[in-house]
Amino acid sequence: MDDYDVVVIGGSYSGMSAAMALGRSRRNVLVIDGGDPCNKSTPHSHNFLTQDGVAPSEISKIAKNQILQYPTIRWDHGNVYDVMGEIGSFEVSIDGGKTVAGRRVILAAGLRDVLPEIPGFKACWGKTIIHCPYCHGYEFSDQKTGILTPANQAFEMLKLISNWTNNLKLFLLGDDSLEDEELDTILDKGVEIVNQPIQEVIHDRGVLNHLIMQDDSIEKMDVLYARLATEQRASFVRTIGCATIESGHLEVDMFGKTTVEGIYAVGDCAHPMRSVATAVYTGNIAGAMINKELIEEDF
Numbered sequence: 001m002d003d004y005d006v007v008v009i010g011g012s013y014s015g016m017s018a019a020m021a022l023g024r025s026r027r028n029v030l031v032i033d034g035g036d037p038c039n040k041s042t043p044h045s046h047n048f049l050t051q052d053g054v055a056p057s058e059i060s061k062i063a064k065n066q067i068l069q070y071p072t073i074r075w076d077h078g079n080v081y082d083v084m085g086e087i088g089s090f091e092v093s094i095d096g097g098k099t100v101a102g103r104r105v106i107l108a109a110g111l112r113d114v115l116p117e118i119p120g121f122k123a124c125w126g127k128t129i130i131h132c133p134y135c136h137g138y139e140f141s142d143q144k145t146g147i148l149t150p151a152n153q154a155f156e157m158l159k160l161i162s163n164w165t166n167n168l169k170l171f172l173l174g175d176d177s178l179e180d181e182e183l184d185t186i187l188d189k190g191v192e193i194v195n196q197p198i199q200e201v202i203h204d205r206g207v208l209n210h211l212i213m214q215d216d217s218i219e220k221m222d223v224l225y226a227r228l229a230t231e232q233r234a235s236f237v238r239t240i241g242c243a244t245i246e247s248g249h250l251e252v253d254m255f256g257k258t259t260v261e262g263i264y265a266v267g268d269c270a271h272p273m274r275s276v277a278t279a280v281y282t283g284n285i286a287g288a289m290i291n292k293e294l295i296e297e298d299f
Ligand SMILES: Cc1cc2nc3c(=O)[nH]c(=O)nc-3n(C[C@H](O)[C@H](O)[C@H](O)COP(=O)(O)OP(=O)(O)OC[C@H]3O[C@@H](n4cnc5c(N)ncnc54)[C@H](O)[C@@H]3O)c2cc1C
Pocket: 009, 010, 011, 012, 013, 014, 015, 032, 033, 034, 035, 036, 037, 038, 039, 040, 041, 042, 044, 045, 046, 047, 048, 078, 079, 080, 081, 108, 109, 110, 111, 113, 125, 126, 131, 135, 136, 233, 234, 266, 267, 268, 269, 274, 275, 276, 277, 279
């Protein structure tokens, strides 16, 4: 079995950032990556210094070229399906039958967005149906904007998005559990609430044109913010015993340590402030902390 100081599960921004800190610390690192980052559908990534507006795949390509310059970093394409063992001797199993060993493991596998099964939704996801105003809001400033959200998050979401546009409509999918006070404020601000399911999203190659509602009415729209449910990509995290917080993110301390000794988690799987910058930052910190732990062990 190949033996590494650290096995990194997920080779996108967070995993590569951790690998860079570890490679520069002359650690033997294996990055295992399925090649399916969550932002692959978006043409331009924003709000990350030096790479604003660059394609997500281009940022990854540059990062991968840079980390693989370090001779102690190895890369395997594949999906991990299990992690067993304990601090100092984890066994990581990859689809296809290979198992590798690591003294530490970093979970950097991200989240899966659970897209609703509305025709046309997927084609617009990351282009004109978006999740985050900091990533894409500027490009849609003052445009005709919808917000698709569970009612209990509607008020906060509407308040946030009103920073980028006042041309707003709220889509609540038949859920009318808004607090009275919130409802009054929303109506006072002249925001219309549409409270029925969306039948279809009509678009041209991902550019949203209008929504067809359940009663066949039409809602013209330039952009739709969608608050979607998410799931851990690495489902095996439950069997290894890493605790999660209420939002479903892995519980970590400020250095990325999970509740299982020797396993760290970085990027989206552990941090609700979802961005390339957060992924890179948390990976960088965890890489340095693991190196420090290994120095303490070996010195
Ligand atoms: C549509 C969309 C647009 C976005 N736009 C922006 C933006 O403009 N600016 C910005 O800052 N942020 C943006 N984000 C957020 C940003 O993309 C994420 O915060 C960031 O990608 C998180 O990085 P990560 O490394 O944690 O996870 P990801 O980038 O999601 O990568 C996870 C990696 O792990 C791999 N993986 C998963 N499971 C396994 C497994 N079992 N074994 C091996 N590998 C596995 C996957 O294949 C993938 O390569 C966007 C997100 C979405 C969904």
